[in-house]
Amino acid sequence: MIYRAFRFSLALAALAAALVALTSLAAAEAGFGSRPLQEGAQGEDVASVQRLLAEMGIYGGPVTGYFGPLTKEAVQRFQRSQGLPAYGYLGSLTAKALEAARPATYHVVAPGESLSVIAARYGTSANALARLNGLANPNLLAVGQKLLLRGKQASPPAAAAAAPAAAPAGAAPAPAAGGSPGEASRPDPLRVYTPKPPSSKADQPSKVLALTFDDGPDPVLTPRVLDLLQKYKAKATFFVVGQKAERNPGLVKRMVEEGHEVANHSYTHPDLTRLQPAGILAELQKASDAIQAATGKSPAWFRPPGGDFDDRLVEAANRSGLRLALWTNIGPQGIAPPLLARRTLSAAREGAILMLHDTETATIEALNEILPKLTAGYRLVTLSEMAGLR
Numbered sequence: 566m567i568y569r570a571f572r573f574s575l576a577l578a579a580l581a582a583a584l585v586a587l588t589s590l591a592a593a594e595a596g597f598g599s600r601p602l603q604e605g606a607q608g609e610d611v612a613s614v615q616r617l618l619a620e621m622g623i624y625g626g627p628v629t630g631y632f633g634p635l636t637k638e639a640v641q642r643f644q645r646s647q648g649l650p651a652y653g654y655l656g657s658l659t660a661k662a663l664e665a666a667r668p669a670t671y672h673v674v675a676p677g678e679s680l681s682v683i684a685a686r687y688g689t690s691a692n693a694l695a696r697l698n699g700l701a702n703p704n705l706l707a708v709g710q711k712l713l714l715r716g717k718q719a720s721p722p723a724a725a726a727a728a729p730a731a732a733p734a735g736a737a738p739a740p741a742a743g744g745s746p747g748e749a750s751r752p753d754p755l756r757v758y759t760p761k762p763p764s765s766k767a768d769q770p771s772k773v774l775a776l777t778f779d780d781g782p783d784p785v786l787t788p789r790v791l792d793l794l795q796k797y798k799a800k801a802t803f804f805v806v807g808q809k810a811e812r813n814p815g816l817v818k819r820m821v822e823e824g825h826e827v828a829n830h831s832y833t834h835p836d837l838t839r840l841q842p843a844g845i846l847a848e849l850q851k852a853s854d855a856i857q858a859a860t861g862k863s864p865a866w867f868r869p870p871g872g873d874f875d876d877r878l879v880e881a882a883n884r885s886g887l888r889l890a891l892w893t894n895i896g897p898q899g900i901a902p903p904l905l906a907r908r909t910l911s912a913a914r915e916g917a918i919l920m921l922h923d924t925e926t927a928t929i930e931a932l933n934e935i936l937p938k939l940t941a942g943y944r945l946v947t948l949s950e951m952a953g954l955r
């Protein structure tokens with residue numbers, strides 16, 4: 566059903582776009598030129614309309630692709646429900662109203678899913694999903710990202726409209742999926758995760774990938790990671806813990822001096838979903854301050870400790886001027902270096918965000934295997950470069 570509805574949405578979107586191009590709405594509503602969608606019409610467009618009306622519970626007949634009296638009645642019912650003249654044929658006004666009335670459907674990206682996997686599941690193509698969601702880089706997906714499967718993209722929420730008081734007072738935060746109050750004012754994860762259009766650099770044929778390191782800086786291991794990156798001419802993004810950055814400002818400064826990006830991984834690495842809004846903001850701000858103090862630059866990205874986030878955290882990150890970034894692979898801790906290397910390499914693809922910990926000795930050994938293989942096929946760039954932010 567979802568598959569059919571999605572194909573319909575593409576057909577209808579094309580239909581609507583073609584119709585909008587007509588200069589006279591009146592003329593458009595009066596017919597479709599060579600292919601009027603009115604009683605007697607046949608084809609995939611008619612079938613699409615039948616499917617949609619059936620999905621809305623307005624059309625009870627079979628999907629035949631033939632515009633018969635039942636279809637006409639259903640169209641009329643729909644038109645009445647929308648306050649349109651009930652002519653019983655499909656012009657641009659009705660097509661647009663149908664498009665608007667169709668409920669949007671989302672898919673929330675799960676760990677390990679790629680756009681092509683998601684597309685296959687819903688019977689569409691990765692390119693179609695990328696277009697629908699305005700993804701500049703179809704491979705830059707984040708776990709938890711909401712992908713529109715069909716319909717129109719919701720208009721972005723008004724910036725700064727949500728006051729901190731809008732978060733439920735007291736009580737522990739609900740998980741992201743919960744029906745929290747203020748549904749309409751929820752930050753749209755799409756807006757958080759979707760990178761801006763790529764710079765001309767990203768249009769180059771060479772494939773790019775972002776290697777990221779969490780939980781440092783570690784006074785012993787981070788320098789070794791930096792040495793290896795230097796050896797392989799790879800750039801990476803370090804999601805540092807603010808407290809540790811304060812203790813090792815020289816290492817943080819070295820990251821930037823060697824062309825890497827330093828990003829925010831909170832100040833003390835707590836489960837931020839358990840904190841009050843003020844506590845969340847303080848964690849983000851103190852970490853950004855530590856980075857600013859060490860590098861002279863405030864970070865652009867934030868990765869929640871443990872990957873746990875909810876709406877309030879997304880909102881807090883937005884308010885702090887930070888973009889959320891998760892990862893493509895599973896970056897497990899406490900596994901043997903060969904397995905870590907194998908798992909990391911298996912997640913490598915154009916636009917992937919690979920996550921490792923620069924606090925694990927296994928990372929050093931794994932990097933010795935990962936870096937030569939990755940750099941043979943990819944340009945390893947910072948997250949901001951990959952997202953076209955610089």
Ligand SMILES: [Zn+2]
Pocket residue numbers: 779780830834869870871
């Ligand atoms: Zn972490």
